[in-house]
Amino acid sequence: xxxxxxxxxxxxxxxxxxxxxxxxxxxxxxxxxxxxxxxxxxxxxxxxxxxxxxxxxxxxxxxxxxxxxxxxxxxxxxxxxxxxxxxxxxxxxxxxxxxxxxxxxxxxxxxxxxxxxxxxxxxxxxxxxxxxxxxxxxxxxxxxxxxxxxxxxxxxxxxxxxxxxxxxxxxxxxxxxxxxxxxxxxxxxxxxxxxxxxxxxxxxxxxxxxxxxxxxxxxxxxxxxxxxxxxxxxxxxxxxxxxxx
Amino acid sequence: xxxxxxxxxxxxxxxxxxxxxxxxxxxxxxxxxxxxxxxxxxxxxxxxxxxxxxxxxxxxxxxxxxxxxxxxxxxxxxxxxxxxxxxxxxxxxxxxxxxxxxxxxxxxxxxxxxxxxxxxxxxxxxxxxxxxxxx
Numbered sequence: 001x002x003x004x005x006x007x008x009x010x011x012x013x014x015x016x017x018x019x020x021x022x023x024x025x026x027x028x029x030x031x032x033x034x035x036x037x038x039x040x041x042x043x044x045x046x047x048x049x050x051x052x053x054x055x056x057x058x059x060x061x062x063x064x065x066x067x068x069x070x071x072x073x074x075x076x077x078x079x080x081x082x083x084x085x086x087x088x089x090x091x092x093x094x095x096x097x098x099x100x101x102x103x104x105x106x107x108x109x110x111x112x113x114x115x116x117x118x119x120x121x122x123x124x125x126x127x128x129x130x131x132x133x134x135x136x137x138x139x140x141x142x143x144x145x146x147x148x149x150x151x152x153x154x155x156x157x158x159x160x161x162x163x164x165x166x167x168x169x170x171x172x173x174x175x176x177x178x179x180x181x182x183x184x185x186x187x188x189x190x191x192x193x194x195x196x197x198x199x200x201x202x203x204x205x206x207x208x209x210x211x212x213x214x215x216x217x218x219x220x221x222x223x224x225x226x227x228x229x230x231x232x233x234x235x236x237x238x239x240x241x242x243x244x245x
Numbered sequence: 246x247x248x249x250x251x252x253x254x255x256x257x258x259x260x261x262x263x264x265x266x267x268x269x270x271x272x273x274x275x276x277x278x279x280x281x282x283x284x285x286x287x288x289x290x291x292x293x294x295x296x297x298x299x300x301x302x303x304x305x306x307x308x309x310x311x312x313x314x315x316x317x318x319x320x321x322x323x324x325x326x327x328x329x330x331x332x333x334x335x336x337x338x339x340x341x342x343x344x345x346x347x348x349x350x351x352x353x354x355x356x357x358x359x360x361x362x363x364x365x366x367x368x369x370x371x372x373x374x375x376x377x378x379x380x
Binding site: 146147148149150151152153156171178180181182195196197198199200 | 284289
């Protein structure tokens, strides 16, 4: 049984009306129409989904974007239901990497139902699918309680990748990528180039004396300590043939 | 801060490969199962079950253990390789070497004892029977 979760921005924006109508018709044609649940300002997405799962729903389809997925990821992962996406509007990087086309074309991918299990990352107990980023990286990383990594360059950024164009989200580990700006040569003749370090890891901790910002799937978190881990093959997702992994 | 034009300069890598590039320092017990490329600074110990590449800009102050290794930078510490160890012309090694086979380029600097062949495979040096240097 399918449950379709419409994000708030889709209902408010009239330009998506025609697209939604096409999607609903296509889902009916394919025989996978289901209950529609609408997100609203004071309605808790997790509670709504939990109610639907109790009623026997086995597939939650998010009609929205990456942010909509982020709202439901915890409850979907905890309840072992399958997650589908119908991407509408901007900010749909996750759907792209899963090989799901925008709008009505996504209905056929849903109908084909190619289910993959993927890893889910955690940061301070909060889950993420794609990755994390720290644009101004001047902290110390402790990797798997065995070794420490620091940047000795003036400027550096940190990126944690679980699902990306170059990573496999089914390998039970994430990649920590440090891009350091390294200067070669002297004075005005010196050239700065970016050097990329890549560390495949299962756990790491970031520590800093001052609070630092970390962007989780695009959303900002501030703390002096971040504990990052991975939950292997936790999330079941419907993917398309064009997926990146 | 970082523009897209830099991305083309970055090395492509296979999944599972570890790269420690310039501008990064690693301290502690660094163990890996996949290939490792080091161009930055490492202190402590380095161990991999696959191939290790030490770039020209690398500064390693650690004991190194790998299946095979190519060294072009500085290693202060003992090196143990099961199979092939290749020391390039720019390499500086200060420490003992235990390896299955070795290749030393002209210009490479080695300060330490070299043990090879079957005696070296166990990781302990009992007796040096033969020393083979290919340049």
